[in-house]
Amino acid sequence: MATAPAAVDAAPKGGGKKKLIIILAAVLLLVLVGGGAAVMLLKKKPVDEEADDGTEAVEAPAKPKAHAKSDHPPTFVPLDPFTVNLADKDVDRFAQVGVTLQVEDPKVADQIKAYMPAIRSNVLMVLSHKTAAELLTREGKEKLAREIMRESARPMGIEVDDEEDEAAAAASDAPKKKKKKKKAAVENPITQVLFSNFIVQ
Known part of the structure; x- marks a missing residue:
């Protein structure tokens, strides 16, 4: 009769190791998913901050502008x-x-x-x-x-x-004449x- 309880005690210990491995795998998976989400949010955050400041990045005119909402091709x-x-x-x-x-x-x-x-x-x-x-x-x-x-x-x-031309005029040390009113930006x-x-x- 002594052998039967030993067999019963061995079963829970083996199941405990499996549960521990499953829990560790789930925690590791959560950490990886959370880390990936944090990286994506941090990459997106500077773009959103620029938009919140009211300033927009100015692109060189020779570069094509990305118009995602355009209904027709250029x-x-x-x-x-x-x-x-x-x-x-x-x-x-x-x-x-x-x-x-x-x-x-x-x-x-x-x-x-x-x-x-x-x-x-x-x-x-x-x-x-x-x-x-x-x-x-x-x-x-x-x-x-x-x-x-x-x-x-x-x-x-x-x-x-x-x-x-605007950048060169702003950087020049020549005597400044009367300031002209700045024109509104024309697209x-x-x-x-x-x-x-x-x-x-």
């Missing part, structure tokens, strides 16, 4: 290729550049087509003042895209200031300038 307005003499003084150089303007609203695309001669003239003026050295670097192409974006909107009555309907070909010779 509209592309290709311009005929430009062939211009560059401003190099040592040697005759020229550039052939294909430009496509990206807009969000098809109505703006129609408006661009109506102002096409003036837009082409402005873009030609920008291109003709560039040197080959300026156009061969990535930074030069990005600056050119910003200038084309600004000059393409100008015939439609939209004046957009170049961010680099450019042209969201991006894309190059379809870019040849400098």
